[in-house]
Amino acid sequence: MVTSCSNCPLRKLDAFKDISGAELTFMDRFKTGELEAQPGTEIMAQGQSSTHLFTCLRGMGLRYKTFENGHRQVIGFVMPGDFIGLQAGVMSEMEHSVEASTQMALCTFNRSDLWTLFKSHPSLAYDLTRIAALEEVFLGEALSVVGQLDAHAKVAWALQRFFTRLQAVGMGGDNHVPLPYRQQDLADALGLSLVHTNKTLARLREAQVATWVGSRLTVHDPDELAKMAHIDLATVRKRPLI
Amino acid sequence: MVTSCSNCPLRKLDAFKDISGAELTFMDRFKTGELEAQPGTEIMAQGQSSTHLFTCLRGMGLRYKTFENGHRQVIGFVMPGDFIGLQAGVMSEMEHSVEASTQMALCTFNRSDLWTLFKSHPSLAYDLTRIAALEEVFLGEALSVVGQLDAHAKVAWALQRFFTRLQAVGMGGDNHVPLPYRQQDLADALGLSLVHTNKTLARLREAQVATWVGSRLTVHDPDELAKMAHIDLATVRKRPLI
DNA sequence: CGATTACTTGAGGCCTGTCAATGATGGTGG
DNA sequence: CCACCATCATTGACAGGCCTCAAGTAATCG
Numbered sequence: 001m002v003t004s005c006s007n008c009p010l011r012k013l014d015a016f017k018d019i020s021g022a023e024l025t026f027m028d029r030f031k032t033g034e035l036e037a038q039p040g041t042e043i044m045a046q047g048q049s050s051t052h053l054f055t056c057l058r059g060m061g062l063r064y065k066t067f068e069n070g071h072r073q074v075i076g077f078v079m080p081g082d083f084i085g086l087q088a089g090v091m092s093e094m095e096h097s098v099e100a101s102t103q104m105a106l107c108t109f110n111r112s113d114l115w116t117l118f119k120s121h122p123s124l125a126y127d128l129t130r131i132a133a134l135e136e137v138f139l140g141e142a143l144s145v146v147g148q149l150d151a152h153a154k155v156a157w158a159l160q161r162f163f164t165r166l167q168a169v170g171m172g173g174d175n176h177v178p179l180p181y182r183q184q185d186l187a188d189a190l191g192l193s194l195v196h197t198n199k200t201l202a203r204l205r206e207a208q209v210a211t212w213v214g215s216r217l218t219v220h221d222p223d224e225l226a227k228m229a230h231i232d233l234a235t236v237r238k239r240p241l242i
Numbered sequence: 243m244v245t246s247c248s249n250c251p252l253r254k255l256d257a258f259k260d261i262s263g264a265e266l267t268f269m270d271r272f273k274t275g276e277l278e279a280q281p282g283t284e285i286m287a288q289g290q291s292s293t294h295l296f297t298c299l300r301g302m303g304l305r306y307k308t309f310e311n312g313h314r315q316v317i318g319f320v321m322p323g324d325f326i327g328l329q330a331g332v333m334s335e336m337e338h339s340v341e342a343s344t345q346m347a348l349c350t351f352n353r354s355d356l357w358t359l360f361k362s363h364p365s366l367a368y369d370l371t372r373i374a375a376l377e378e379v380f381l382g383e384a385l386s387v388v389g390q391l392d393a394h395a396k397v398a399w400a401l402q403r404f405f406t407r408l409q410a411v412g413m414g415g416d417n418h419v420p421l422p423y424r425q426q427d428l429a430d431a432l433g434l435s436l437v438h439t440n441k442t443l444a445r446l447r448e449a450q451v452a453t454w455v456g457s458r459l460t461v462h463d464p465d466e467l468a469k470m471a472h473i474d475l476a477t478v479r480k481r482p483l484i
Numbered sequence: 485c486g487a488t489t490a491c492t493t494g495a496g497g498c499c500t501g502t503c504a505a506t507g508a509t510g511g512t513g514g
Numbered sequence: 515c516c517a518c519c520a521t522c523a524t525t526g527a528c529a530g531g532c533c534t535c536a537a538g539t540a541a542t543c544g
Binding site: 069073087119133135137189190 | 304307309310311314315317328329331332333337338357360361364365368371372374375376377378379381382383384385388389390391394417430431432434442472474479
C-alpha cells in the first residue's frame with residue numbers, strides 16, 4: 001500500500017512548505033514506489049552512483065563518511081522529510097553513505113526523471129536547490145560547532161537540534177522525542193570519543209537539563225540547553241518537501 | 243571595463259564545465275556588472291539578505307561564521323569561479339559572512355533574476371543545484387577532517403586542497419601557488435589554535451613537504467602531503483561556472 | 485545461559501590550548 | 515629619516531580537556 005504524495009502525512013505538518021496542485025500531481029508521477037529498510041541496512045554507499053533517489057517517509061537513519069583508517073564521521077542524521085541522494089542525483093556519485101538506524105520507509109524516485117523535474121517544474125527545481133542550500137547551512141553550523149565548541153557545548157547543541165527537529169515533524173511529546181541512535185553515533189558526529197561523550201551526557205543528566213536514556217530524549221530545561229549550546233535561537237525554517 | 247561571460251577567462255580553464263551558446267547569451271544578460279572589493283571588506287554579512295549575488299572573478303576571500311563569544315569558524319575559502327550568495331538567493335538570508343582577503347573582482351547578478359534563470363534555463367538551474375551539492379560535499383569533507391584527524395593531518399589536508407584547487411584555476415607555477423591568507427584564518431578553519439597551527443606548519447616545513455611563507459605555498463612533496471592528509475586521492479571535479 | 489552489543493566508570497597520559505614574550509614587516513607621522 | 519604603532523609570525527613553558535586503556539554492568543537474543 002503506497003501513500004500518494006497528495007495524501008502524504010508529512011505534507012500536513014507545519015514544518016514543510018505547501019506546494020501547488022500541479023506540482024503535487026507531478027510528484028505523484030515522480031514517485032515510483034516505496035522501500036522498507038531494516039535497521040543497520042545501508043541505503044546508499046559512499047563512492048557509488050545510484051539510479052534511485054529517496055525521501056524519508058518514516059524512521060530515522062544517519063549519513064556518514066569513513067576513512068581508510070577506520071575512523072567514521074557522522075555527517076548528519078536522517079529524519080522524516082529528508083531528501084536522500086541529491087549528490088548522486090546531480091553529480092556522479094555519493095560522497096557519503098546513508099544507513100538506516102531504525103526501520104525506515106522511503107519514497108523512491110528515478111534519478112533519470114530528475115531532469116524532467118528541472119525542465120517542466122522550475123519551482124520544484126528551486127525547492128531542490130533550496131534543500132541543497134539548507135543542507136549546506138546545517139553542515140556549516142555543524143562544522144562550526146565541531147571546530148569551536150568544547151564537548152559540553154557540542155553535546156548540548158546536538159541534543160537541542162534533535163529535540164527541535166523531531167518536534168517539528170510531530171514525533172514525541174511536549175518534553176521528549178524518540179532518539180534511536182547510539183552514543184557512538186553522537187560521538188562520531190561531534191568528533192568526540194565514546195567515553196567522553198558518555199561522561200558529558202551524564203553531566204547533562206545530573207544537571208537536570210536533558211536525559212537521553214533508552215532511545216528517548218527528555219529535555220527538562222530547553223532554555224538552559226540552548227544556552228549551553230551557544231546558539232542564538234534556533235532558526236527554525238520551513239523546508240521544502242520533495 | 244566589464245568582461246562579457248562569453249569572453250570570461252575562467253571559462254577557458256579546464257576546471258570548469260562548458261555550457262551552450264544559448265546559456266552563455268543568457269549569462270551575459272544575467273550578469274549586471276562587476277564589483278571591486280578591497281582587502282578586509284565584508285562582501286556579504288551573516289544574517290542579512292542581499293539583492294545581489296556574485297561570482298568571484300579574481301582574487302580570494304573567505305567565508306566564516308562568528309559566535310557570540312567571539313570565536314570564529316572559517317567555513318571555506320573563496321577562489322576564482324566560486325559562486326557567492328546562493329543561500330541569500332534561495333533562502334531568506336546568509337548564514338555566514340564573506341570577506342575579501344585580497345583585492346577581488348566580482349561579477350554581480352540580481353537576485354530577482356534568479357527565478358527567471360530557473361524558469362527559462364533548466365540546465366543552468368541544474369548547474370546551480372550542482373554547485374550547492376558541491377559545496378555540501380566540501381563541507382562534509384571539512385567536517386570529517388576537523389572532526390576526525392589530528393592537527394598534523396588537518397593542516398596537510400588544507401594545504402593539499404589549496405594547492406590542487408589553485409592549480410586548477412591556473413594560479414601559480416608547477417610547485418607553488420599564491421596563498422594570501424593568515425595563519426589565523428587556517429587555524430579558524432581547522433578548529434586549531436593559532437599557536438598550534440604555526441608549530442604544525444613549521445614541522446611540515448622542516449620535513450621538506452610544504453612551505454608556506456609570505457603568501458606563497460610551495461609544495462615540495464605532493465605525494466607525501468596527500469598521504470599525511472589521509473585522503474584517498476583528491477576527486478578533482480569539473481565544476482559549473484555561473 | 486553464553487554471546488553480543490551498548491552503556492558506564494575510573495585511571496593515566498598526551499595532544500592541543502592558553503599565556504607570554506620576541507622578532508619581523510610595513511605603514512604613518514613628526 | 516627615524517621613532518612609533520599595528521599586524522602577523524614564531525617560540526617556549528605550562529596546564530588542562532579529551533583520548534585511550536581497561537574493566538564492569540545491563541540488556542537483548544538465539
